[in-house]
Amino acid sequence: MISTSELQGWRGGGMRIVMIAPPWYDVPPVGYGGIEAMLAGLVAGLSRRGHDITLIGAGKPGTPARFLCTYDPAPSERIGEALPEVLHAAMAQDIIADLDADIVHDHSLAGPLTAATRRVPTLITCHGEVDGEYGAYYRVLSETVSMVGISAAQRRLAPDLNWAGVVHNAVEAQSFPFREHKDDWVLWLGRFNEDKGAHLAIDAAQAAGRRILLAGKLTEQVEHDYFEEHVRPRLGAHAEYIGEADASRKRELLAAARCLVFPILWEEPFGMVMIEAMACGTPVVALDRGAVPEVVADGITGFVRSHAEELPEAIEAADMLDPHACRSHVARRFGVDAMSEKYERIYLRLTGGLVEPPGETRDLVLPVN
Structure with missing residues (x-):
């Protein structure tokens, strides 16, 4: 834990932090938006710790930070197009030029391309893939930015990147309703992509x-194509698509479900919906890919299985798990x-405000159990 004296020694108080959100959704998001949900929590947490936060993003303000807008409304319907991301990055850089900041923390994809023009450090959180072409992109950026992974599993995919540490995503557990007694149905919640x-x-x-x-x-x-080929033929009395859930409806569903089923088919770097479910006291039944074993305590807050054929038995056993253990x-x-x-701690280290002994700066994540 950073002491009060250490923090007060930095310019007499908190840091001046510029946060850059992706351009696609409000912060916090009204519905889908895992990055934006994480970012809203981070802004709130850092604000409570006495830091001066400026958030550059799209849509409407919704956090304690000073909000500077690029797109209003957020161009959610244009996800997949390049121009909104690039224009957002250009506008953000223009805004930053007039700000007095100690560090820039960028959560967008294109934004880090402008980092070399700044006199202050730029930290990026890698919210998605870090291998393949994404890995090549981040390697090019390594001379101008430092990177945070959201799981140890993610970092293992590209150990040579300029990692400053690993920090798991988080939620305000108290913002999710807790239910001890669950309904009989199970829930899948996410983006309609085969990998999910x-x-x-x-x-x-x-x-x-x-x-x-x-x-x-x-x-x-691509989501419609997957849905029509693989999901719609499976719908019926036993399986119902109920649309995209907003923040309120999502909480109701997560709290009521017997369990959340999370059968991912890729190396998911985190999976916010898993901690959101557990915050509601709802166990997670998942396949052992990516960060799942870092997030779910097998046999305590859910079941982690190697093969899809093992999931039905785990779904049946979910009601044996303690909802209070999930929440805690x-x-x-x-x-x-x-x-x-x-x-x-990472901000202070990158800005020269904190010096730690060797071996204490690279791994800021603890084991699950």
């Missing part, structure tokens, strides 16, 4: 004899204050 495994969730629920509700983002053409796991391991303190 909605079709596997339906199959597993049906094999377990449980009804499943599916709520998720269905806007891009999130509060203890994935709280906003802990996330904010870890980012604060």
Whole structure:
């Protein structure tokens, strides 16, 4: 924990931090938007710790930070197009030129391209893929930015990048309703992409004899294509698509479900919906990919399985798990204050305000259990 004296020694108080959000959704998001939800929590946590935050983003203000807007409204319907991302980055750089900042923390994809023009450090959080072409992109940026991974699993995919640490995403657990007694149906919630495994969730629920509700983002053409080929043929009395859930509806669903089914087919770098479910006291039944074993305590807050064929049995066993253990796991391991303190330590190190002994600066994430 950073002491009060250490922080007060930095310019007599908090740091001046510029946050750059992606351009696609409000912060916090009204519905889908895992990055934006994480970012809203981080801004709130850092503000409580006495830092001066300027948030550059799209849409409407919704955090304690000073908000400087690029797009109003956020161009959510244009996700997949290059121009909104590039224009957002250009406008953000123009705004930053007139700000007096100690550090820039960028959560967008194109924004880091402008980092070389700044006199202050730029930190980026890698919210998605870090291998393949994304890895090549981040390697080019390594001379001008430092990077934070959102899981150890993500960092292992590209260990040679300029990592400043690993910090798990977080939520304000108290902002999610807790329910001890659950309904009989199970839930899948996410983006309709084959990698998210909605079709596997339906199959597993049906094999377990449980009804499943599916709520998720269905806007891009690739999502519609996947939905029509793999999801719609599986719908019926046992499987119902209920549309995209806004923040309020999402909380209701997560709190009521017997379990959240998370059968991912890729190396998911985190998975915000897992900690949101557990915050509601709802266990997670997931496949062992990406960060899942870092997030779910197997046999305590959910079940982590290697094969899809094992999911039905895990769904049936979900009601044996303690909802209180799920909630406390999130509060203890994935709280906003802990996330904010870890980012604060990285900011101080990058700006020269904190010197740590060798070996204490690179791994800012703890094991699950």
